[in-house]
Amino acid sequence: MDLDLRKVRYFVAVAELLHFGRAAEQLHIAQPVLSRQIRSLEKDLGAALFERDSHGVALTAVGRQLLDDARPLLASADAVRRRAHRAARGTRRFVVGFRAGVVVTHAVRAFGAAHPDVDVQARRVEWDDQEQLILDGTVDLAYVRRPIREQGLTLSPVCTEARVAMLPAEHRLSGKQELVLTDLDGETWLRYVDPRPDDVPIRTIEEKFERVAAGTGITLVPVSIAEQYSRPDITYVPVVDAEPDEVLLAWDASRRSPLITAFVAAAQG
Structure with missing residues (x-):
């Protein structure tokens, strides 16, 4: 069985708001339609995702697990769509994210010299969006700092600093x-x-x-x-005696991109 990503998006909206009415408004669909889609997803999975009673809506254990898995799944789907649109425009672009203080110039220049047909750009990321911007394809990889939510990411140490x-x-x-x-x-x-x-x-x-x-x-x-x-x-x-700060390269673990492999080599070389 293949998961219907539309149903998964509907589920995430309800799971984050724990309210079918507000989720329906956010999704711009009628509440009965949303309820049917959630019941259909529960049937597909063979398990209840929400506990519904007079006090409101709560996630079941299965629902909590699906929510953990759904966010990177949807971000990955968005990333595929974004890269496809970029390719359709004829643009071969590689975007490198970086946290404040991290200098990426040397690696970007080395990578760009080896790949003159690729438009290499740098974009700053922050502590609260570094994972999301990687998983949704806004950046292809990023120099990140801990703490970081590692789910769905591959991490490669770069350096530590005082x-x-x-x-x-x-x-x-x-x-x-x-x-x-x-x-x-x-x-x-x-x-x-x-x-x-x-x-x-x-x-x-x-x-x-x-x-x-x-x-x-x-x-x-x-x-x-x-x-x-x-x-x-x-x-x-x-x-x-302060614990050193660690800088890592991070990218979507589901991607198999020769450009990512080449950039990591340039950054660590």
Whole structure:
């Protein structure tokens, strides 16, 4: 049995909203049609995906598993469609994603010299979209940083780099030559992930700069960030016992592309 991707898309909409009415509105279809499609998918799979009662809708164990599997499946289908459209326009393009601080120039030039018929472009990715942009085909591969959701991806280590404390220029420790983590006990830490419910989430390194300069908190960043971004209201101090930052190349595990293989070789060479 082949899965109907349309039904899977309908399922994901309901699973994320846990509400058939709102999912139907989002999908621009009638709710009875959506309900029939979900029942048809359940029949195809031979298992219930949702528990329905007077209190609302909840995922079954099978539904939770399908949701985990469906997201990369749909992203891969979108990627196939995007690459097909690109090929139909006669464009042979290769897009390399990169996180802030990672310099891709050498690898891009080496790859471009070996493949003069390919239009090589670079696009910055952020911590909250690095996996999705790979899986949906927006970028062909990307230089990513941990933490990363590895499902559906192939990862290849590139390097590790030391991390430094990013501090306001007037901070009590800003004049130190180096620090250890215990020196930073009691500080307010800024993080990309898991913001407090009333916080505005931080997406980019530039947003971290603004928070640090304003005295909202401090953070650790890779040394490459310190080398590339200089501001008079921010200072960087090495933290000798901080866990190193790891940079990896990541690409869709389902793809078998000679261009990806060639770029990885150029990046690691």
